[in-house]
Amino acid sequence: MNLFDLSGRTALITGSSRGIGYALAQGLLEAGARVVVHGRNAGAADAAAERLRTATGGETMVETFDVTDPESVDDGIGRIEAACGTLDVCVNNAGIQRRAPFVDFAVEDWNDLVATNLTSAFLVGRRVARGMLLRGRGKIVNVGSVQSRLARPGIAPYSATKGGIVMLTQGMCADLGPHGIQVNALAPGYFATELTQALVDDEAFSAWVAQRTPAGRWGQVSELVGTLVFLSSAASDFVNGQTIYVDGGMTAVV
Template sequence: MVVSLFSLEGRTALVTGSSRGIGYALAGGLLEAGARVVIHGRDVAAAESAAARLGELTGGEVRVATFDVTDPEAVDAGVAGIEEVWGTPDILVNNAGIQRRTTFVDFPVSDWHDLVATNLTSAFLVGQRVARGMVTRGSGKIINIGSVQSRLARANIAPYSATKGGIVMLTQGMCADLGPHGIQANALAPGYFATELTRALVDDAEFSAWVAQRTPAGRWGQVHELVGALVFLASSASDFVNGQVIYVDGGMTAVI
């Protein structure tokens, strides 16, 4: 009984930005838990390659979608394409995101707009489009990917922190509107994880020493350590959990 609560057999998941990094690991975890998964990215070749690797590794059923998550018309068409084949996803993971680093006074307005569009507006657009089908069905799980920067600031990434703070309030707003329709919307907030996207920081001895000193666990996270919390939020085990943020950060947000 308890184990079956975490099973995702028979469910469909869409993970945006899942051709690499954290999104790739999250998609793999959902596949291993029994879901069939739509791998998403802007780069068709990268998305297809990721889907092929994950399908081979897990034996799970995988499809590919490559729509622009910042374009309302593209989102509508992309989700419609998924629905034609697999129906409205049971699970949506809004993971697509980018990072830009510059001091606040020198931060280009164009970079601000790019960050807001990719990190926050995309979660609204894809979340809204998928939620319409979830409301009709009367069930669904939305997991928005936040960050320790949803709660903590650091120099040179103020706009990124603003977008990740916005993810928390968007999640709570989704909970308020969608909860009555049997839909749970929660956020998963990673700390500092070693991925190909953070390789330069991992290889920076001074920065890695700061991460180890600042994190009670004393190290960088490994992407597989996000999967347990994700499966919990995507499964029936979390049916009465709504509007919450789970920080998977080795304790970083718990200490000063």
């Protein structure tokens, strides 16, 4: 089981002050990694890092930079590298959602979605990869969604960004794989978090999730951890350019 041990590794998870990102941070800490907690709000990120330290006994750092701004990304990753060297693991998790009928979708919301969900993975992944290239190894995990493959009404631009994550992942693999870097995508299905609580509480929507998912229920965020640990560890050294759906079987059936 040493293949899955992350002791001595440093991992950045963008958007990890709450929701799925927080659960992923906790999972990597429990696997032995030092984790850089990231968020837009410094107070929320500091509080999350403290809760994670208390819960796991692991080592956490905090960075708050704008994942959509190249200069801010450069500065933020630079501070991390100055403190602990080149990152071993980078998880591009930061993301937002906007909902509206396609014909009414505001251009501003489209631009926000593309910047936060897709451009951020390019900017952060590009900056982190420069150090990984010099060292000759590293793991980058881009977070997609079942909407990387399936569409629903009202979220066409979101689906476009998550579909883009899949092809960005494959393109990064093509460029970085020859240099000892693995780039894969983790694509969650419907998971119960504080961000999805309104949908969980919607009886009709929850019934649809249960009926549409072979597992018959919402996912629990802890169920994403095993796949992330795999993709972050030596166990996945010959896995590259892949998208792994952790969705209770939703994308496997019609």
